[in-house]
Structure formats: C-alpha cells, structure tokens
Amino acid sequence: xxxxxxxxxxxxxSPSHGMNSNLPGLDNLAVKCLKCKEILYGRxxxxxxxxxxxxxxxxxxxxxxxIELLVDPDSFVEMDADVxxxxxLHFVSQGQSYETKLAEERKNVGLNExxxxxxxxxxxxxxxxxxxxxxxxxxxxxxxxxxxxxxAIEYGIEHQRPVLIASASGGARMQEGLYSLMQLAKTSxxxxxxxxxxxxxxxxxxxxxxxxxxxxxxxxxxxILAEPxxxxxxxxxxxxxxFMHVKLPEGAISAEFALQHGMIDAVxxxxxxxxxxxxxxxxxxxxxxx
Amino acid sequence: xxxxLEFEKPLAELxxxxxxxxxxxxRLKYDEQxxxxxxxRELRQRTEEIYKNLTAWQTVQVARxxxxxxxxxxxxxxxxxxxxxxxxxxxxxxHAIIAGPAILDGNTVMVIGHQKGRDxxxxxxxxxxxxxxxxxxxxxxLMQQAEKFCLPIICLIDTSGASPGLQDEExxxxxxxxxNLYLMSRLPVPIIAVVIGEGGSGGALAIGIADRVxxxxxxxxxxxxxxxxxxxxxxxTAFAPQAAEAMRISAxxxxxxxxxxxxxPEPLGGAHHNYRLAADTLKxxxxxxxxxxxxxxLDQLLEKRYQKFRAIGKFxxxxxxxxxxx
Numbered sequence: 001x002x003x004x005x006x007x008x009x010x011x012x013x014s015p016s017h018g019m020n021s022n023l024p025g026l027d028n029l030a031v032k033c034l035k036c037k038e039i040l041y042g043r044x045x046x047x048x049x050x051x052x053x054x055x056x057x058x059x060x061x062x063x064x065x066x067i068e069l070l071v072d073p074d075s076f077v078e079m080d081a082d083v084x085x086x087x088x089l090h091f092v093s094q095g096q097s098y099e100t101k102l103a104e105e106r107k108n109v110g111l112n113e114x115x116x117x118x119x120x121x122x123x124x125x126x127x128x129x130x131x132x133x134x135x136x137x138x139x140x141x142x143x144x145x146x147x148x149x150x151x152a153i154e155y156g157i158e159h160q161r162p163v164l165i166a167s168a169s170g171g172a173r174m175q176e177g178l179y180s181l182m183q184l185a186k187t188s189x190x191x192x193x194x195x196x197x198x199x200x201x202x203x204x205x206x207x208x209x210x211x212x213x214x215x216x217x218x219x220x221x222x223x224i225l226a227e228p229x230x231x232x233x234x235x236x237x238x239x240x241x242x243f244m245h246v247k248l249p250e251g252a253i254s255a256e257f258a259l260q261h262g263m264i265d266a267v268x269x270x271x272x273x274x275x276x277x278x279x280x281x282x283x284x285x286x287x288x289x290x
Numbered sequence: 291x292x293x294x295l296e297f298e299k300p301l302a303e304l305x306x307x308x309x310x311x312x313x314x315x316x317r318l319k320y321d322e323q324x325x326x327x328x329x330x331r332e333l334r335q336r337t338e339e340i341y342k343n344l345t346a347w348q349t350v351q352v353a354r355x356x357x358x359x360x361x362x363x364x365x366x367x368x369x370x371x372x373x374x375x376x377x378x379x380x381x382x383x384x385h386a387i388i389a390g391p392a393i394l395d396g397n398t399v400m401v402i403g404h405q406k407g408r409d410x411x412x413x414x415x416x417x418x419x420x421x422x423x424x425x426x427x428x429x430x431x432l433m434q435q436a437e438k439f440c441l442p443i444i445c446l447i448d449t450s451g452a453s454p455g456l457q458d459e460e461x462x463x464x465x466x467x468x469x470n471l472y473l474m475s476r477l478p479v480p481i482i483a484v485v486i487g488e489g490g491s492g493g494a495l496a497i498g499i500a501d502r503v504x505x506x507x508x509x510x511x512x513x514x515x516x517x518x519x520x521x522x523x524x525x526x527t528a529f530a531p532q533a534a535e536a537m538r539i540s541a542x543x544x545x546x547x548x549x550x551x552x553x554x555p556e557p558l559g560g561a562h563h564n565y566r567l568a569a570d571t572l573k574x575x576x577x578x579x580x581x582x583x584x585x586x587x588l589d590q591l592l593e594k595r596y597q598k599f600r601a602i603g604k605f606x607x608x609x610x611x612x613x614x615x616x
Contacts, residue, residue: 084611088547088604089538093523103612112608143603150600172491172513174523177537178549181491181513182602185499188468189475189599196476212513214464215452215492220472234463234492235454243454253459263462 033057035229049270058227058270060207063116063133066166070274071120071129078118080151085113085144091175098175101137109135113144114169117152119161123278125285128156132168134208139169141212142176146183149217153190157197162285164277166204167218171211184216191220200284202277205232205255205264223280224264225273226255232264293559295351297340301559304333337559344508347531349540350516352508353487354450357562359569360419361388361403361446364486367569368576369394372401377428381461384425385416386449387497389432391441395577400436402429402497403446406487419488420453423466426496430470436479442580445483445497450515452493467496474499475599476592480583482576484554485509485541486561501595502579503549505541506572507556511549512539549602552579 029042036055045052049069050059061069067076084102091098106112114136119128130152132139149165156163173180194201203221205214208231215234218224226232233240233253241248258264268276293301311318311326318326344352352358365372369392377383389402406419436443452463474481474497483500489511505511513519516534517527524532538544541553554575557564583591605611 082608083605084608086604086606086611089536091536093532093536142605144605147603147605174514174519174533174537176604177513177539178511178544178547179603181495182549182599184492184495185471185475185599186602188471189499189596192472192476193596195472212492215467215496216471217468219462219465219468233459234452234467235459239454240456240459244456246456248456252456257459261460261462263465 034059051270056228056269058207058229060134060168062135063111063131063166066131066206067116067118067120067129069270070164070166070277071122072124076118076120078116079155080117080148081112083113083144083148085142085173085176087175088143088179089175089177091177093175101175105136109133111136113142113148114139115145115148117148117155119155119159122274122281125162125278125281126159127162127164127281127285128152128159129164129166131166132206132213134168134170134206137173138171139167139213140171140173141169141180141183142173143179143183145173146180146186149183149187150190153187153194153201156199156201157190157194160197160199162200162202162281163191163194164202164204165217165221166206167209167213168206169209169211169213169218171213181212184212188216188220191217200280202280204273205258206230208232210234210236219263221265222284223266225266225268225276226258226264227270227273228255228267230255232258293337295348295355297344297348297351298559301333301337301340304329304336308333334558341508341559344540345531346510346534346538346540346543347516349508350510350530350534352560353510355560355562356408358487359561359565360408361401361405361448361486363565364446364569364572365392365401365403367565368573369401370396375428375432378424378431380424380427382422382424384422384428386419386421386453387425387429389428394444394573394580397580398439398441399580400432400441400443401446402432402443403486404449404494404497406448417453419449420451421449421493421496422453422455422458423461423463426452426463426466426470429497430466430473433470433473433477437477440479442480442482442583443477443500444576445481445500447483447485447489447494447498447511448487448509449490449493450488451490452496467492470496471499475596478588478592480580480586480591481595482579482583484572484576485511485550486572488512490515499595499599501583501591501598502551504552504554504575504579505544505550506554506561506568507541508560509541510534510539511541511544512537 033052035057038054087099117130130149205226372392375390407413407416481500485505516530519533520529557567561568
C-alpha cells in the first residue's frame with residue numbers, strides 16, 4: 001500500500017465558480033493585505049478572488065483555485081496527477097535529503113508536484129492546461145514538472161487543442177541539477193512542435209514568474225498575459241541589486257514593467273482573466289476556414 | 291604555464307625546482323640532469339594523479355582558470371578562417387558573444403561562442419562573458435542565417451550565466467533566451483554544442499540545444515552557479531564547494547548520467563597547459579560528429595534532437611517510486 005500521507009489525492013476543484021471550496025472556516029477570519037496592510041474580512045477577500053479590495057493587490061492562488069477561477073465548472077479533467085520527481089542526484093543539503101524534502105512538500109502542500117495539468121473548457125472552448133503552484137518548493141522546475149508540462153503541450157498537439165500555461169515559479173530546482181535546466185529545453189521544444197502544428201499557446205504569468213521559467217515557456221506565448229503587480233523577471237530583484245550595486249524601488253520589476261518594455265501583451269485583472277481567455281480562444285482557436 | 295591553483299601547490303613547488311634547474315642550461319652537471327629528468331617525470335605523474343581525482347570544486351576552479359583557452363582561442367586554433375559578424379540589428383553588438391562563419395577543415399560552419407575577457411578592460415568590454423539580450427539575439431540572427439545557407443552550427447559555451455542587470459530585464463533577457471531555445475530545438479541544420487569552460491544555467495543553454503552536446507574534461511555545466519545554489523539551499527555562499535559536489539556538475543558525472551554525449555579529454559593539467567593540443571582534440575571530435583550528422587536526413591535529425599531533450603528527466607508514478615507498506 002502506498003503511504004497515505006505521501007500521496008495526496010487528485011486535485012478536484014469544486015464545481016462552483018469562485019473560491020468557495022477552499023480554506024473552510026476562513027470566512028470569519030481577517031486577512032492582512034501584504035501590500036497596503038489593510039485588514040480584509042475573509043469572506044469579502046475570497047469573494048473578491050483574493051484581491052485586496054483597497055489596493056488591488058493580487059494574492060497568490062493555489063493551482064486548484066486558479067483552475068476554478070479560469071475554467072468551466074466540472075470541465076477540468078486532471079492528467080498524470082501521480083507523476084512525481086525522483087531524486088536523481090541523491091541530493092542532500094543541510095542534512096536533509098531531497099527525497100525527504102519532496103515527501104514533506106507533498107504532505108504539507110497536498111500536491112504531488114508544483115504543477116497540475118489536464119484539459120478543460122473555457123466557455124465551452126476546449127484547451128489543454130498546465131497550472132503551476134508556487135507553494136511546492138517555490139514552483140521550481142523539477143523533472144516531473146517539466147514532464148507534466150510537456151505532456152500537457154503534447155496533449156494539445158494530439159487533440160488539436162490550444163494550450164494555456166499559468167506560471168508561478170522561482171525558477172530552477174537546484175536539487176535536480178542539470179536535469180532541472182534541461183526541462184527548459186524540453187518544454188520549449190514541445191512548444192516549438194505546438195507552433196508547427198499551428199496551435200495557439202497562451203502564457204499567463206502570475207506572481208512570481210522568474211528565472212528559467214520566464215526564460216523558457218513563460219516568454220514563448222503567442223499571447224502573454226500577466227496579473228497586476230506580479231513579479232515577472234529573469235534574475236529577480238535581489239540578484240539585480242547585487243549585480244548592479246543599487247537598490248531597486250519596491251515593485252520596480254513587475255508585470256507592468258514587462259508590459260512597458262514590450263515583453264508581454266497585457267496585464268489583466270484577475271476578475272477579467274476568464275473572459276479574456278475566452279475571447280482569445282474564440283479569436284485564435286475558431287479561425288474561420290480561409 | 292604555471293600551476294597556480296590552491297590544490298596545485300605541490301605541483302607548483304616541484305615546477306619551481308624544475309625551472310631553477312632548467313635555467314642553468316648548459317651548465318647543468320650530470321647528476322643534476324638526472325635529477326631534472328626525475329623531477330619532470332614526478333611532476334607529470336603527480337599532475338596525472340591530482341587531475342584524475344579532482345573534486346567538483348577543484349574542477350570549478352580549473353573551468354574558471356584565468357588562462358583557460360576561450361572561444362576566440364579555439365576558433366583561431368581550429369579554423370582556417372573566421373569572419374566575425376557583429377550586432378543583433380536591433381539594439382547593439384554584444385561582445386560577450388562572438389559569432390560568424392568559419393572554415394573548419396575546408397567547410398564553412400557558423401561558429402557562435404561566449405567570450406570572456408582576460409584583462410580588466412576586456413573583462414569590462416565583454417561583461418565578464420555574461421551576454422546581454424542583444425548577444426542572444428545576434429546568435430539568433432546568425433542561426434537563422436546558418437539555416438539559410440545550410441551551414442552546420444558550432445556553439446562554444448563558456449559563461450557563468452546571462453547578464454542579470456536591470457537593463458537586461460528591460461531589453462528582455464528572458465525572451466531572448468527563450469526564443470533561442472525555441473529556434474534551436476527545430477532548426478534544420480546540424481548543431482553541435484561544446485562546453486569549453488563554464489556552462490552556467492539558462493545563459494549557457496541559450497546556445498546549447500544541439501544534436502550533440504560535448505564537454506571538455508574539466509568544464510562544468512550547472513543549473514545555477516555553486517555560489518547561487520549554496521546561497522539558496524545553505525543560506526551561505528561559503529558552502530559553494532558542497533553545492534558543486536551535490537549538483538554533479540563535472541563532465542565525468544554528466545557523461546555517466548547520459549546528460550551529455552561525450553567528454554573530450556584535456557591536456558595534462560588542463561587545457562591552459564597546452565592550447566594547441568586542446569584545440570586539436572576538440573577539432574577532431576567536432577569533425578567526427580559533423581561527419582555523422584551530415585548523413586542524417588533532416589527529418590530524422592530533428593526528431594532525434596527532439597527526443598534527445600524530450601527524454602531528459604527522472605520521474606515516475608507515485609505508486610512505483612514511493613516505498614510501500616506491506
């Protein structure tokens with residue numbers, strides 16, 4: 001028998017649209033906005049899709065919450081939920097093995113890895129999707145994450161579906177060494193094949209999307225969207241500050257910065273994401289016969 | 291070439307004695323000549339022993355050695371002609387990447403390589419070998435040109451990473467790297483990538499998608515610099531040697547893991563001890579792989595390249611990987 005604690009069950013988003021299925025009991029609690037420090041009532045906060053009512057700060061969403069937010073109720077079918085990373089290097093840091101770290105994360109986060117993949121519909125338009133979850137070792141790129149994202153893209157190619165990837169990642173998974181780096185090659189190559197099949201790829205950058213993920217599938221979208229205020233960058237503010245010996249102002253590197261410099265197509269408020277994707281799917285995926 | 295790394299101290303001492311004797315030239319007595327020969331033999335033997343058992347961190351030091359041959363050195367020694375092309379046609383010319391057509395054994399190839407600097411001024415000019423987005427876009431432009439003229443591409447990888455400055459963010463470092471990964475994975479000409487020194491992260495991979503990935507014996511290929519990994523996982527860059535060891539970054543380890551295709555032996559004591567020999571060995575390997583790749587039909591070449599990277603990763607089903615309670 002598989003250890004119960006080690007393997008969370010498949011993600012099953014509730015049919016209801018919104019955030020109602022998660023965090024039971026939070027309704028009567030208060031949440032402090034991480035940006036403006038406003039005290040928000042749990043119920044209002046969730047009703048507002050975890051966006052601060054005062055300053056518009058977008059809290060991070062879990063992968064399940066993101067799926068509920070974006071796709072038609074009951075339409076999501078998860079694939080390869082039980083794919084997990086091995087420990088190819090038998091990596092140990094500070095006395096903890098990577099294998100133990102993975103088991104802990106699976107237990108604490110309730111996911112097998114930092115991405116959920118599957119297929120669904122958005123306003124009845126089918127697509128393949130890969131939704132990352134920052135809680136699992138910072139959404140870092142493991143062999144399993146790379147494999148699952150590649151399978152989502154390949155599903156798109158096989159079934160002639162557009163692909164959506166929602167990124168949330170600190171970058172590489174150090175504990176897998178070069179295996180981690182090569183996932184950038186693998187996912188980018190799969191996207192190149194998707195492109196050859198003339199299928200659209202929508203990239204959604206959420207807070208934070210940095211490092212190798214930005215420098216591969218994050219920036220390869222035919223259309224690249226980002227949530228307001230999301231950290232979107234290659235190196236990250238601390239690395240930039242260390243390299244340049246300067247102090248960056250708060251929020252200097254963000255989705256808005258990327259938009260201003262021509263790197264992404266639009267910054268979209270969370271409440272408009274689903275509608276925006278539906279419009280794009282209509283335009284890109286329902287091409288009239290020419 | 292002097293032995294000047296920390297772990298080479300015994301070699302340096304021996305070398306000093308040898309040089310002292312050699313200086314005497316004709317005035318050398320018979321027993322001194324015997325002694326000299328004996329010491330030279332000992333130096334070779336001890337160098338072999340030390341280099342056979344380099345730790346990961348020692349390999350890092352050799353890969354970063356200030357006298358190690360850089361891309362320009364290999365190009366000059368391997369190619370009969372090289373015409374450097376400049377600029378990305380959008381913004382600037384980046385001196386951290388050199389590129390252009392070259393004649394290798396009678397045939398034209400497109401060479402693209404990271405280029406570090408030797409003295410302070412050149413280091414600054416070349417941004418310590420850390421390309422800006424315009425460097426990757428120059429590479430992109432010339433890879434497309436290689437396709438246009440059916441030229442095989444040879445990439446020489448030697449960077450600690452892509453430049454992480456604010457300007458690099460503004461000009462789209464991520465996009466520049468990602469675009470190269472996308473292009474190279476389907477480009478219908480043979481591509482060979484060789485890590486000649488440091489293969490640092492995405493900045494290395496951005497010219498590293500190839501039909502053959504080779505590494506010089508004492509080069510390294512890493513997902514993050516040992517210092518960066520140490521600061522993230524140990525919260526202290528002083529643990530860089532431990533991080534280097536744990537990440538398995540040497541050519542030997544990566545060949546054993548089948549993450550690279552071939553390890554190219556280096557001259558005794560590292561490539562910087564004999565540029566000529568290092569370049570000749572690399573050239574022979576390149577010609578061998580080019581000859582093999584030339585015979586592959588393009589659709590097979592591309593499918594094999596796709597499968598090569600598609601297959602990388604260690605994962606499994608939870609039911610298979612996790613220990614079970616019987």
